[in-house]
Amino acid sequence: MSNxxxxxxxxxxxxxxxxxxxxxxxxxxxxxxxxxxxxxxxIKTVKRTDIKEFLTDNGVGCIFVSYKDKDDDVHLLxxxxxxxxxxxxxxxxxxxxxxxxxVMPPFSDKGEKCPKCxxxxxxxxxxxxxxxxxxxxxxRTFKLFSQYKLYMFVAIVLFFGVSGLCLVIPYLNRxxxxxxxxxxxxxxxxxxxYVIIILSILGLEIFIRTxxxxxxxxxxxxxxxxxxxxxxxxxxKIERLSVGNISKRNTGDLMRRVGWDTHILQNFVxxxxxxxxxxxxxFIAVAVFMFIYDPMLFLMILLPTPFxxxxxxxxxxxxxxxxxxxxxxGSKTNSILHDIFSGIRVVKSFxxxxxxxxxxxGGTAEEKRMQEITDIRWSFIMPVLRFFIGLGEFIILFYxxxxxxxxxxxxxxxxQFSSYTAMIYGPLRMIAQIPRRWMEFSTSSAKVFxxxxxxxxxxxxxxxxxxxxxxxxxIKDVSFGYDSGNEVLHKINIHIKPGEFIxxxxxxxxxxxxxxxxxxxxxxxxxxxxxxxxxxxxxxxxESLRSQIGVVLQETFLFSGTVYQNIAYAKPGAxxxxxxAVAKLAGCHDFICRMPDGYNTRVGERGSTLxxxxxxxxxxxxxxxxxxxxxxxxxxxxxxxxxxxxxxxDALAKLSAQRTTIAIAHRLSxxxxxxxxxVLDKGRVAEIGTHDELIAKEGIYYGLVMAQxxxxxxxx
Amino acid sequence: xxxxxxxxxxxxxxRLDKSNSExxxxxxxxxxxxxxxxxxxxxxxxxxxxDKPWEYISVTDPDNKEIGIIYDISDYDSDTEELLRTExxxxxxxxxxKTILSLKERYGFSYWTVITEEERKVSFTMQDTFRNxxxxxxxxxxxxDVDGNRFVxxxxxxxxxxxxxxxxLYI
Numbered sequence: 099m100s101n102x103x104x105x106x107x108x109x110x111x112x113x114x115x116x117x118x119x120x121x122x123x124x125x126x127x128x129x130x131x132x133x134x135x136x137x138x139x140x141i142k143t144v145k146r147t148d149i150k151e152f153l154t155d156n157g158v159g160c161i162f163v164s165y166k167d168k169d170d171d172v173h174l175l176x177x178x179x180x181x182x183x184x185x186x187x188x189x190x191x192x193x194x195x196x197x198x199x200x201v202m203p204p205f206s207d208k209g210e211k212c213p214k215c216x217x218x219x220x221x222x223x224x225x226x227x228x229x230x231x232x233x234x235x236x237x238r239t240f241k242l243f244s245q246y247k248l249y250m251f252v253a254i255v256l257f258f259g260v261s262g263l264c265l266v267i268p269y270l271n272r273x274x275x276x277x278x279x280x281x282x283x284x285x286x287x288x289x290x291x292y293v294i295i296i297l298s299i300l301g302l303e304i305f306i307r308t309x310x311x312x313x314x315x316x317x318x319x320x321x322x323x324x325x326x327x328x329x330x331x332x333x334x335k336i337e338r339l340s341v342g343n344i345s346k347r348n349t350g351d352l353m354r355r356v357g358w359d360t361h362i363l364q365n366f367v368x369x370x371x372x373x374x375x376x377x378x379x380x381f382i383a384v385a386v387f388m389f390i391y392d393p394m395l396f397l398m399i400l401l402p403t404p405f406x407x408x409x410x411x412x413x414x415x416x417x418x419x420x421x422x423x424x425x426x427x428g429s430k431t432n433s434i435l436h437d438i439f440s441g442i443r444v445v446k447s448f449x450x451x452x453x454x455x456x457x458x459x460g461g462t463a464e465e466k467r468m469q470e471i472t473d474i475r476w477s478f479i480m481p482v483l484r485f486f487i488g489l490g491e492f493i494i495l496f497y498x499x500x501x502x503x504x505x506x507x508x509x510x511x512x513x514q515f516s517s518y519t520a521m522i523y524g525p526l527r528m529i530a531q532i533p534r535r536w537m538e539f540s541t542s543s544a545k546v547f548x549x550x551x552x553x554x555x556x557x558x559x560x561x562x563x564x565x566x567x568x569x570x571x572x573i574k575d576v577s578f579g580y581d582s583g584n585e586v587l588h589k590i591n592i593h594i595k596p597g598e599f600i601x602x603x604x605x606x607x608x609x610x611x612x613x614x615x616x617x618x619x620x621x622x623x624x625x626x627x628x629x630x631x632x633x634x635x636x637x638x639x640x641e642s643l644r645s646q647i648g649v650v651l652q653e654t655f656l657f658s659g660t661v662y663q664n665i666a667y668a669k670p671g672a673x674x675x676x677x678x679a680v681a682k683l684a685g686c687h688d689f690i691c692r693m694p695d696g697y698n699t700r701v702g703e704r705g706s707t708l709x710x711x712x713x714x715x716x717x718x719x720x721x722x723x724x725x726x727x728x729x730x731x732x733x734x735x736x737x738x739x740x741x742x743x744x745x746x747x748d749a750l751a752k753l754s755a756q757r758t759t760i761a762i763a764h765r766l767s768x769x770x771x772x773x774x775x776x777v778l779d780k781g782r783v784a785e786i787g788t789h790d791e792l793i794a795k796e797g798i799y800y801g802l803v804m805a806q807x808x809x810x811x812x813x814x
Numbered sequence: 815x816x817x818x819x820x821x822x823x824x825x826x827x828x829r830l831d832k833s834n835s836e837x838x839x840x841x842x843x844x845x846x847x848x849x850x851x852x853x854x855x856x857x858x859x860x861x862x863x864x865d866k867p868w869e870y871i872s873v874t875d876p877d878n879k880e881i882g883i884i885y886d887i888s889d890y891d892s893d894t895e896e897l898l899r900t901e902x903x904x905x906x907x908x909x910x911x912k913t914i915l916s917l918k919e920r921y922g923f924s925y926w927t928v929i930t931e932e933e934r935k936v937s938f939t940m941q942d943t944f945r946n947x948x949x950x951x952x953x954x955x956x957x958x959d960v961d962g963n964r965f966v967x968x969x970x971x972x973x974x975x976x977x978x979x980x981x982x983l984y985i
Contacts, residue, residue: 112907114842115842115904116904117900117903117904117907118903118907118909118932120932120934155857157904157905157906157907158863158905158906158907158908158964159906159907159908159962159963159964160904160905160907164841164842164843171840171841171854172841172843172854172855172876173841173842174841174842174843177904179907179961179963180959180961180962180963181961181963183961183962419982419983422983423983426944
């Protein structure tokens with residue numbers, strides 16, 4: 099073994115040849131020799147000069163790494179399960195860079211797993227929900243709401259006030275019963291004092307209710323302010339995250355965080371936590387009082403406590419699974435419904451109504467069955483729980499009754515104790531729910547803070563510049579791969595002059611859209627740089643960059659609103675004349691006018707249905723109104739008929755004379771106005787030149803043109 | 815009618831069997847000789863991985879062009895059949911779960927510790943557990959973990975009582 103410093107080393111864990119055999123292997127490369135070892139034994143050495151390229155092949159549940167020799171023969175090096183796949187793909191990319199440039203790029207392992215517990219992060223996140231300190235979450239939640247601490251303070255003081263006053267009422271009751279109602283000498287009882295006590299009870303009740311109303315209003319006011327603040331902060335943060343980060347998350351999950359999880363936080367801090375504190379205070383006060391007064395009685399009250407708490411826990415554990423199953427059955431039925439309604443045309447055109455009806459009936463039958471099981475279980479469990487709680491009161495009645503008969507306790511004291519007993523069981527029932535509420539809170543707050551703490555991966559530079567773009571784009575040695583997947587673009591070099599119309603051509607999946615995403619800085623390049631007018635786009639403020647780039651994508655998105663609002667979206671404050679002018683240019687003015695509501699026609703989710711081509715034209719009008727210095731068209735006219743496409747192309751041609759245009763199109767006729775064409779193949783620039791130059795070259799572009807001609811001849 | 819479609823152009827199926835193809839190994843990769851054509855590095859793909867693991871095997875070259883389909887690997891002589899079986903097992907690495915030692919769910923992830931058929935203790939994590947347990951027929955299940963690894967439970971009803979109770983909620 100040489101003593102040279104290792105430039106690259108990575109482990110693997112499956113025998114390359116024997117299917118199920120686990121091994122402890124490693125691949126090491128020192129710049130001259132590549133060594134493969136299994137369980138400490140060297141099984142293969144290859145000289146760097148014999149290696150042309152490294153390759154990865156995906157199996158199912160495993161990955162293979164191999165190399166291509168100078169004669170293009172491929173040799174297998176190692177095999178691993180998926181645990182190592184992302185790391186190996188990164189390492190193979192490094193090795194290939196080394197073979198090309200002689201320089202080994204640094205190994206950046208941003209990490210997909212928490213370094214502390216080893217658990218994987220959620221998609222798009224680098225915050226471990228497990229390792230977040232739950233108490234810190236509570237403190238952070240309070241800090242988040244710190245500007246409302248006066249509200250909280252008032253609410254808590256009022257909570258304690260109400261609790262304290264609640265304790266006084268049973269005491270007054272006792273005095274009323276012992277001194278007056280059951281007075282040993284009723285004839286001499288002071289009626290005035292009796293009335294004062296009764297009125298005091300009434301007064302206290304009214305006072306408590308009034309304070310409760312005030313307390314409720316304070317909480318509502320604080321609560322609404324808090325949730326608005328929290329939701330706005332969360333939304334702002336999500337908007338600042340990169341497209342790459344957001345697209346890894348599920349839309350439903352993000353909506354749930356902004357809507358539901360913030361609600362849980364609000365509910366816990368505003369309603370639940372003060373309530374717990376209040377109940378806890380009542381519990382301690384009553385317990386201390388009772389213990390001092392009669393320890394035996396206190397112990398008897400506590401006797402059923404373990405049963406109550408335990409029964410609640412057991413009950414909850416047994417029901418949780420059932421509730422989950424019932425929810426699942428409901429959700430399955432919903433998804434069947436969603437499926438059928440979304441695809442109702444297909445269902446009807448294949449005459450499958452009966453089959454789908456049977457499928458739906460199967461779903462509802464299962465839901466009904468689960469509902470019955472949970473209801474029956476519930477109907478057995480609740481009476482048992484109530485019995486345990488009632489048992490405590492029964493024991494007390496027996497004990498207290500004995501003491502009254504023995505003359506060691508008065509009726510008033512009994513009434514006071516009964517009230518206190520009820521007060522003690524209240525918090526007990528609540529204690530059983532605390533773990534669940536805490537779990538709910540910690541889960542939701544962890545999810546909220548996970549987003550809040552997420553690093554903005556495509557962030558502005560420390561001092562970003564705003565520039566007036568002229569349209570020169572220089573793409574230098576750009577390489578990029580999504581996440582740690584295989585490289586999508588490799589060493590791309592294109593220089594685009596201001597005002598040039600560049601057509602990007604190539605088969606699906608060669609990286610055309612990725613290149614456009616990089617120019618728009620939806621992602622940051624891994625290697626190389628992209629400059630606009632000589633300034634690296636990472637130094638330009640994102641707002642300045644994107645406000646001067648107009649984009650029309652194949653999949654157009656129209657917001658809920660009118661056609662007018664959708665076009666004017668790109669330029670707030672646009673005049674009606676401007677909107678109509680760009681609509682004419684994009685060829686959508688005529689069909690808009692034909693609609694009964696004209697430019698006021700509602701589109702989007704619940705609006706009128708525009709055809710694919712019409713939506714596309716509205717989107718083009720929107721991009722044109724934006725008056726961008728760089729115009730990007732990603733299959734923008736793919737869904738239009740050739741005639742309409744030509745009209746739009748001509749319109750775009752006039753516009754593109756003053757701006758840099760980059761267009762992707764499979765239909766090559768779309769690019770007839772292009773000044774130059776860039777042909778991408780397997781993530782590399784394969785050809786670059788004008789239409790005539792590339793035809794003369796008889797390469798990939800020539801092949802594509804010929805294939806399309808053949809196709810149109812066949813269709814003609 | 816279906817046959818006419820199958821025979822035409824791009825839809826035609828090239829059936830590979832011992833009469834027209836010969837498999838071998840070179841540099842750790844499978845090779846095939848079909849008539850005059852020989853391919854140095856070919857890949858096998860199960861077209862019905864869940865219910866026909868040894869039948870309808872698509873054979874492709876490195877550019878993903880299909881060379882043909884093996885209808886049943888047992889159509890070949892026993893040596894070739896073994897070669898193909900090994901190659902498929904090597905590509906489809908799916909440890910079989912014998913016992914579920916623990917299964918806990920938190921924050922939308924479920925954490926599994928299982929014993930595989932080779933008596934190996936493995937821990938893995940699943941996200942969106944319900945969706946990533948794929949039922950095959952009545953009794954078989956495939957578990958897909960967050961990394962993309964696959965674990966197979968050949969018979970859910972054949973699991974011991976404790977293991978069964980743990981997975982019961984999800985099936």
